[in-house]
Every structure is written in C-alpha cells, then in structure tokens.
Amino acid sequence: MPVYEYYCSRCETKFELLRSMDRADAPAPCPSCQSADVKRVISRFLSFSKGDSGATVPLGADGCGGCAATSCSSCGK
Numbered sequence: 001m002p003v004y005e006y007y008c009s010r011c012e013t014k015f016e017l018l019r020s021m022d023r024a025d026a027p028a029p030c031p032s033c034q035s036a037d038v039k040r041v042i043s044r045f046l047s048f049s050k051g052d053s054g055a056t057v058p059l060g061a062d063g064c065g066g067c068a069a070t071s072c073s074s075c076g077k
C-alpha cells in the first residue's frame with residue numbers, strides 16, 4: 001500500500017498516510033489541528049513513476065518538490 005504525503009495549509013504541517021490508491025484523494029483531516037484544509041503532496045517517487053504532468057506543486061516544500069529537480073519552470077523557482 002503506498003504512502004501519500006499531505007500538507008495542512010492551516011498549521012503548515014506535513015504528514016503521511018498509508019492508504020490504498022483509490023483513497024489517495026479522499027479527504028484527510030490534519031492530525032495536528034483537525035483541519036480539512038489539507039492538500040495531497042505528490043511525492044518524488046510517485047511523480048517519477050506516474051509521469052503525467054498534472055502533478056500539484058506542494059506548498060511549503062523545500063526545493064522543487066513537484067518534479068524532483070533543483071529548478072524548473074513548473075515549480076516557479
């Protein structure tokens with residue numbers, strides 16, 4: 001079962017959940033503040049294996065999290 005990363009924009013916490021692929025986009029309440037304002041972060045591993053261009057850019061991530069490069073136009077850095 002894959003691990004998905006989520007980012008809470010309310011308390012700026014990143015957390016991981018182990019869930020099946022069909023549940024990856026299901027709402028995941030933040031474990032710290034219980035906020036539902038949580039975005040899924042595309043992990044580097046998944047962005048490599050998926051290869052589609054619809055990946056979301058993770059908020060608050062270091063570097064170029066969406067594509068695993070140090071800089072690229074899609075991440076705006």
Ligand SMILES: [Zn+2]
Pocket residue numbers: 008009010011012013030031032033034035
């Ligand atoms: Zn939170």
